[in-house]
Amino acid sequence: MNQEEQSVKLMRSSIFSTLSAKLSLALVLIVATLGIGVFVASQAWMRVYYDELTQKLNFDIAKYVNGEYQLIQDESNTPSTEAIKQVAHVAMVVNPVVEVYLLDVHGHIIGHDLPPDSVLLKQVPIEPIQAFINGTEEFPLRGQDPRQPDVEKVFSAAAIENDGQLQGYLYVILGGQAYDNIGDGLKDSYSRTMVFTAIALITLVAVLTGLLVFRLLVRRLSALSHKMHNFARHELPQVATDPIQQAVAKDEIELLQLTFGSMSGQIKQQFELLREADATRRELISNVSHDLRTPLATIQGYLETLLIKNGTLNEAERLEYLNTAMKSSRRLGQLIGDLFELSKLESNHTRPNFERFSLAELVFDTAQEFRLELEAKQIKLDIHNEQNNALVFADISLMQRVFENLLRNAIAYTPEGGLIQLGIVADPNSPQKIKVTVGDTGRGISEEDLPYIFDRFYANPDRSREDVSSTGLGLAIVKRIMDIHEANIQVKSKINQGTRFEFALPKEQAA
Numbered sequence: 001m002n003q004e005e006q007s008v009k010l011m012r013s014s015i016f017s018t019l020s021a022k023l024s025l026a027l028v029l030i031v032a033t034l035g036i037g038v039f040v041a042s043q044a045w046m047r048v049y050y051d052e053l054t055q056k057l058n059f060d061i062a063k064y065v066n067g068e069y070q071l072i073q074d075e076s077n078t079p080s081t082e083a084i085k086q087v088a089h090v091a092m093v094v095n096p097v098v099e100v101y102l103l104d105v106h107g108h109i110i111g112h113d114l115p116p117d118s119v120l121l122k123q124v125p126i127e128p129i130q131a132f133i134n135g136t137e138e139f140p141l142r143g144q145d146p147r148q149p150d151v152e153k154v155f156s157a158a159a160i161e162n163d164g165q166l167q168g169y170l171y172v173i174l175g176g177q178a179y180d181n182i183g184d185g186l187k188d189s190y191s192r193t194m195v196f197t198a199i200a201l202i203t204l205v206a207v208l209t210g211l212l213v214f215r216l217l218v219r220r221l222s223a224l225s226h227k228m229h230n231f232a233r234h235e236l237p238q239v240a241t242d243p244i245q246q247a248v249a250k251d252e253i254e255l256l257q258l259t260f261g262s263m264s265g266q267i268k269q270q271f272e273l274l275r276e277a278d279a280t281r282r283e284l285i286s287n288v289s290h291d292l293r294t295p296l297a298t299i300q301g302y303l304e305t306l307l308i309k310n311g312t313l314n315e316a317e318r319l320e321y322l323n324t325a326m327k328s329s330r331r332l333g334q335l336i337g338d339l340f341e342l343s344k345l346e347s348n349h350t351r352p353n354f355e356r357f358s359l360a361e362l363v364f365d366t367a368q369e370f371r372l373e374l375e376a377k378q379i380k381l382d383i384h385n386e387q388n389n390a391l392v393f394a395d396i397s398l399m400q401r402v403f404e405n406l407l408r409n410a411i412a413y414t415p416e417g418g419l420i421q422l423g424i425v426a427d428p429n430s431p432q433k434i435k436v437t438v439g440d441t442g443r444g445i446s447e448e449d450l451p452y453i454f455d456r457f458y459a460n461p462d463r464s465r466e467d468v469s470s471t472g473l474g475l476a477i478v479k480r481i482m483d484i485h486e487a488n489i490q491v492k493s494k495i496n497q498g499t500r501f502e503f504a505l506p507k508e509q510a511a
Contacts, residue, residue, distance in 0.1 A: 023218070027210035028203065035199040042195075051140035054174050055154040061098070062158035065090050066170045071102055071111070072160055079111035088113035091172060101146060101171040102160075103129070109146060110168065121146040129157045129169050145173055221256075228259040292335065295328035302328075338473035341401075342456070345480040352395035352484050359392045359399075359434060359505065360385050360424055366403040367422070370411060377416045384423040390434055392505040398481045399505070405474035406438040406501055413442035413499070427504045434507060439500035445493040453491060454479040 065087045071080055079102050088100040102111035107126035112119060121144065128143040132155070142152035156172040302325040306318065313321070367381055374381055410420045418441045427433040445453060456476045482489045482503060493499040 023214040024207060024211045027214075028207050031203045031206040031210075035203055039195060039199060048140060051142070051154045051175075055139050055141065055156070058098070058156050058172075058174050060156070061091055061174075062156040062170045062172045065100075065172075066158040066160060071170065072162070072167045084111045085113045087170070097175055098156075099147070099173040101173070103169040103171050105166055105168055107169075112146075114147070119146045120149055124171065126169075128155075129171060132157045133159055133169075143171070143173075225256045225259065228256060228263070231263075292332065295332040295335070298328035299325045299332070335473070338477060342473050342477050342480065345477065345484070352398060354393055354395055356391045356393050357396045358389050359436070360387065360389055362396060362400060363403060363422060363424060363436075366400055366407065369404070370407050373411055374420075377411065377414070377418075379411060379414050379416070380419050382419060382421045384421065384425070386423075386425045387434055390424070391507065392434055393508060394485055394505050395481075398484065402478050402481050403438075405478050409474050410438060410440040410442065410499075414440045415442065418442060430504065432507050433504040435502065435504045437500060437502050439498060441498040444495040444497050444499055445491075446495060450491065450493060 071083050071087065072078065084100065084102055091098045091100050100113060101109050101124075103124065103126075104110050106123070107129070108123045109119065109121065124144045124146060128137075128141055131137040132141050132143075140154050143155045143157075145151045145153045153173050153175045155174055158170045159166060160168045160170060302321045306313070306321050310318075363383060363385075367383060370381075407420070407422075414420060420441075421437070421439045423435075423437040423439075425435050425437070427435040454475050456473060479489060485505070487503050487505065489501060489503040491499065491501050
């Protein structure tokens with residue numbers, strides 16, 4: 001099936017899958033069924049109406065012709081053939097489609113003016129005839145047709161009496177075979193065609209009206225379903241599996257159901273994310289409060305001591321208190337700065353300024369910043385540069401922050417006389433990238449704590465309480481900067497052997 005055939009098939013399926021189309025189709029079926037039902041019911045009603053009208057109009061025809069002729073001879077109690085012929089002639093003058101039968105008191109047919117072979121019954125039920133004469137039943141009242149045993153027809157009847165004694169009955173079928181022949185001829189007549197044509201026109205008008213009405217009724221529903229669908233697809237964050245994209249809605253109602261299901265799933269997911277974010281926020285506030293409270297309490301305590309004991313303190317004690325307060329003040333400033341920086345990085349407001357720069361030059365400049373700290377702890381910094389002045393494509397200021405945090409972290413956890421190694425080598429996995437490694441010979445990190453080192457306020461449990469150089473946010477900032485650069489940072493560590501960080505930066509701008 002080519003693309004054009006598929007588009008035509010899709011168009012047809014979309015046309016007949018709308019709610020208005022389904023309602024219109026239902027209307028067609030209902031109107032057609034109703035029209036057929038009305039036609040059948042009207043035909044049956046007209047037959048009943050005609051039978052009742054015919055029977056009432058010809059109610060006295062049997063009594064009339066019976067009173068004019070002597071149908072049964074008194075002496076022999078036998079039917080008079082000549083009289084029956086005359087009665088049949090008179091009856092047919094009144095109604096050309098009647099058939100006249102002479103019955104005895106038990107309903108046996110003892111005379112008629114019809115071809116002998118055409119009368120199939122020898123006896124007809126007497127009960128309808130007695131009910132007709134007595135007037136105990138409502139019209140139309142039908143009796144059995146002697147020429148068609150399986151058919152009942154309206155009739156007229158009269159009792160034949162002699163000196164008050166019942167001799168028989170005159171039984172007049174009001175719709176004989178001639179009537180049936182005429183009725184069969186009318187089955188394909190113009191009037192019947194007109195009825196079918198009228199029903200077809202009524203159905204067509206009803207369908208067109210239904211199409212217009214249903215379109216007006218479902219127009220707003222259709223617009224709402226498509227608005228919700230577009231909103232769910234373009235405005236809400238998409239979940240891993242989008243049911244709206246995977247399923248084809250059969251109509252507007254199902255589209256609304258799918259959209260609602262998708263939106264509810266996305267909203268639930270967002271609520272879960274909000275709950276997680278709220279839990280993280282509470283934990284962050286708790287950690288921030290604790291980490292801010294500690295240096296503040298230290299500063300406040302030493303300053304209060306200076307104010308209270310200022311006159312009794314010697315210069316060495318006063319200088320010690322001031323240095324301690326200054327260290328806590330610096331830690332407080334560093335913590336606040338890291339908090340603002342991490343908050344800015346996580347708010348997605350940071351727009352990195354990617355440019356080409358020398359990675360080795362940045363590494364040596366950053367290492368120079370920590371020269372005094374390295375000398376103070378007698379830590380050796382070994383920079384291994386295999387790439388000379390290789391250029392990388394990244395944000396130089398953010399990458400400087402990465403090196404500062406990694407070096408500061410390495411200095412904090414490397415004992416005196418230790419070694420920090422910083423390498424710039426080719427990435428064996430990608431020739432278009434340069435690999436950077438930062439390793440130390442510090443205390444290392446246990447395997448249980450290793451997955452959490454990039455979390456906020458993480459600090460090595462083995463760190464001494466006197467070491468206040470770390471805020472617990474440095475590695476979280478590093479991880480966020482790596483995420484902005486779409487780079488992966490890895491860490492390997494062993495207890496009492498050291499820790500090693502690795503990441504790679506591209507040489508060229510990504511296509």
